[in-house]
């Protein structure tokens with residue numbers, strides 16, 4: 214199995230002397246940042262990407278930030294297996310949230326996944342537990358490194374998550390999720406003009422799974438690739454591109470893209486000929502949307518507002534609700550969701566989605582479409598949400614996808630929803646977990 218790029222050279226190079234003090238341990242600051250990141254995710258339940266800025270603030274070097282992120286993300290992918298090694302080497306199990314366990318996880322993952330040499334692993338581990346269980350950490354680490362401990366090729370999905378997904382989707386989905394965690398997710402791009410599919414498939418040396426899509430390897434620098442700077446394509450998982458595809462051609466009709474930032478689906482809708490109003494409550498995410506629209510050259514009327522209180526001046530031919538959700542469907546890119554999302558968070562998000570759906574329904578013109586989507590692997594945020602909605606909105610009906618609207622290997626379920634699972638297209642790089650329902654508002 215391919216390993217991520219080695220950080221061993223960085224570790225050797227990064228020596229500096231703190232002003233007036235003892236020589237700094239090379240690479241220690243990046244490990245401290247990784248520890249802060251893990252603390253934010255595993256103890257405080259923050260998303261990894263949200264915690265990144267604060268946790269890496271003191272790091273001047275971009276490579277140190279990348280290293281801190283890589284360490285934390287790999288700990289989050291391999292936690293259960295790292296813990297099995299740690300528990301096998303400690304006389305008594307360490308508490309789940311003990312600092313010593315956290316330090317052992319992040320140091321072991323460097324040795325076993327990131328090719329960091331043992332001396333650098335030990336040297337950067339011990340200062341992290343200064344004034345604490347240094348001897349314990351030193352002893353456990355030394356014993357595991359001497360015994361040439363290994364991680365399995367495929368990580369173990371954390372038990373609570375495995376149980377939840379097994380109950381909803383069955384064992385094959387849990388197994389495919391573990392396989393997906395072991396691989397790096399590919400980069401998918403959506404093309405502004407599907408007529409350019411063959412061209413970009415060729416110049417990006419990719420794999421095309423449907424018209425307007427190209428899949429490229431994960432180890433590429435996107436901004437340097439042909440067509441990116443000119444806005445002829447943007448990065449978007451194939452599953453994430455399906456909701457806007459199901460909206461079809463706009464032919465100048467009006468679309469309300471609720472929860473729109475950073476704008477992947479807004480650009481798709483504009484490219485498909487919709488006159489889009491794009492709403493989001495996050496100013497920061499809207500900034501990114503502005504950059505994306507500027508790069509792609511597509512126009513949209515962009516509004517900052519909260520869909521729970523804002524209302525449009527007039528109903529639209531299409532309302533796309535890409536609702537905030539638990540994000541458990543994007544676990545392979547964001548492994549933190551497997552550690553910070555449980556039943557409580559899912560119930561909370563499902564309550565918000567119900568409110569948003571109820572409001573969105575009022576903004577659809579008779580005869581118009583409502584497309585609802587979440588990047589979640591939880592029925593409460595998908596199938597159950599739509600069942601509840603239909604039970605209380607007699608004027609809406611599901612409009613199942615027709616032949617040719619979905620990539621080969623993805624089909625609507627018996628009700629007419631689209632549910633993408635980690636088992637789908639696994640031999641071509643897999644898909645994020647998504648739920649999509651296209652509903653039509655009946656006339657009159």
Ligand SMILES: C[S@@+](CC[C@H](N)C(=O)[O-])C[C@H]1O[C@@H](n2cnc3c(N)ncnc32)[C@H](O)[C@@H]1O
Nearest residue numbers: 472473474475476477478493494495519520535
């Ligand atoms: C799944 S992301 C949207 C991704 C986006 N549709 C795309 O394709 O690029 C969900 C978005 O919902 C926004 N959001 C969450 N609650 C909201 C609310 N009450 N009103 C408006 N936007 C909201 C978040 O700021 C976030 O940008």
